[in-house]
Amino acid sequence: MxxxxxxxxxxxxxxxxxxxxxxxxxLTNVGDRVQARKIDGATVTLAEVRGLDGExxxxxxxxxxxxxxxxxxxxxxxxHGDACGIELKVHKGVPLQxxxxxxxxxxxxxxxxVNALLExxxxxxxxxxxxxxGEKYASGGLHADNVAPSLLGGLILCPRVLLPDVVRLxxxxxxSAVLLHPDLQVNTARARRRLAKSYSMAQWLEQQGLLxxxxxxxxxxxxxxxxxxxxxxxxxxxRSAAVPCFAAVTEAAKRAGALGCSLSGSGxxxxxxxxxxxxxxxxxxxxxxxxxxGIGCQSWVSPxxxxxxxxxx
Ligand code: HSE
Numbered sequence: 001m002x003x004x005x006x007x008x009x010x011x012x013x014x015x016x017x018x019x020x021x022x023x024x025x026x027l028t029n030v031g032d033r034v035q036a037r038k039i040d041g042a043t044v045t046l047a048e049v050r051g052l053d054g055e056x057x058x059x060x061x062x063x064x065x066x067x068x069x070x071x072x073x074x075x076x077x078x079x080h081g082d083a084c085g086i087e088l089k090v091h092k093g094v095p096l097q098x099x100x101x102x103x104x105x106x107x108x109x110x111x112x113x114v115n116a117l118l119e120x121x122x123x124x125x126x127x128x129x130x131x132x133x134g135e136k137y138a139s140g141g142l143h144a145d146n147v148a149p150s151l152l153g154g155l156i157l158c159p160r161v162l163l164p165d166v167v168r169l170x171x172x173x174x175x176s177a178v179l180l181h182p183d184l185q186v187n188t189a190r191a192r193r194r195l196a197k198s199y200s201m202a203q204w205l206e207q208q209g210l211l212x213x214x215x216x217x218x219x220x221x222x223x224x225x226x227x228x229x230x231x232x233x234x235x236x237x238x239r240s241a242a243v244p245c246f247a248a249v250t251e252a253a254k255r256a257g258a259l260g261c262s263l264s265g266s267g268x269x270x271x272x273x274x275x276x277x278x279x280x281x282x283x284x285x286x287x288x289x290x291x292x293x294g295i296g297c298q299s300w301v302s303p304x305x306x307x308x309x310x311x312x313x
Contacts, residue, residue, distance in 0.1 A: 002313060004037040005116040009109035009309035011094040012101040012149040013179060014265035017232040018211045022159040024101070024145035026306040027179055031150070032105040033091040033312070034069050036113035041085030044074040044114075049090045057092060064088075068103040068134030069110035076111050076130040080118050088113075097185035099265035101146030107134030108150040112309040124151055124308065129164045140189040146265065153308030155218065171304035172221040176279040177271055178253070180286040182245050183296040184268040191266035195238055207234050223259065223275075230260025230273060243268045245293040252289035256282045276303075 010031040016023040039045070046064045051057040064070035069090045077086055088110055094102040111127045111134075131147045144158040148166045158166040210229045217225035240246040240263065249270050250261045258272035274282045283299040290297040 007113035017262035021143035024149035026149040034109035068107040072107035072134030073110040075133040099269040103138035104146035256285035
């Protein structure tokens with residue numbers, strides 16, 4: 001077995017509008033890479049963190065106590081590692097504070113790489129609790145809606161009450177996800193602290209109905225029901241004002257045929273679900289609307305069946 005392993009973990013859409021903290025979707029073609037290497041010593045160290053441009057990251061330090069990758073890897077190594085240490089190199093592919101599960105992708109790639117160095121690697125599902133240790137540090141809460149899809153791929157239901165168990169949901173046929181990342185940042189931990197702490201019975205009933213309907217719609221590939229249910233009546237209204245292009249981008253997406261759209265995680269990224277055949281048009285419309293607001297952006301189109309993290313070596 002090699003003493004150096006690299007793993008890739010995809011970005012993800014947190015909440016998916018209807019499932020605050022409990023529903024997440026993996027994306028393709030965007031994610032973080034972590035290389036793990038056995039070294040002398042007893043702990044997990046962080047040799048370097050590189051950014052999107054391949055250069056040493058200007059903001060993320062290589063203090064192992066302050067990075068989701070090393071925190072998650074250390075949690076796994078404490079329980080299952082051997083007498084040596086681990087050195088990590090993190091290469092960010094997911095923009096920071098983007099609502100695309102950046103901290104989760106680092107944590108997941110780290111545990112997947114370190115797992116492959118264990119004498120008896122664990123099944124992917126068993127890595128969730130360790131990756132969550134990293135995510136907890138970053139966002140200040142225990143929610144798996146980025147970690148679980150990044151680790152396992154696809155559309156994952158992961159309510160806190162069931163953790164560490166999660167449920168892989170069937171995905172609707174012929175539907176794609178479009179993710180637009182405006183060149184803005186939202187700090188998730190801060191955005192979470194600002195949320196109202198209590199909600200009315202009417203709001204609870206409405207959101208619960210939407211989530212149940214959406215899951216049923218996915219299982220039945222019922223496009224009309226997806227259109228009716230892909231809505232967030234509780235969290236999105238509290239957060240969308242922090243993303244100045246939100247109204248313009250979501251209106252453009254809907255005009256171009258999107259079934260529904262919302263913030264990805266705490267934003268600023270915005271996602272839409274649409275028919276596969278319309279995904280490129282929807283992405284272009286969203287990008288155009290965002291740039292018209294004077295905000296640069298990038299977008300990705302992804303199937304609903306994007307794979308989870310993988311070892312690359
Ligand atoms: N679900 C979290 C939130 C972010 O919206 O605050 C992603 O884990």
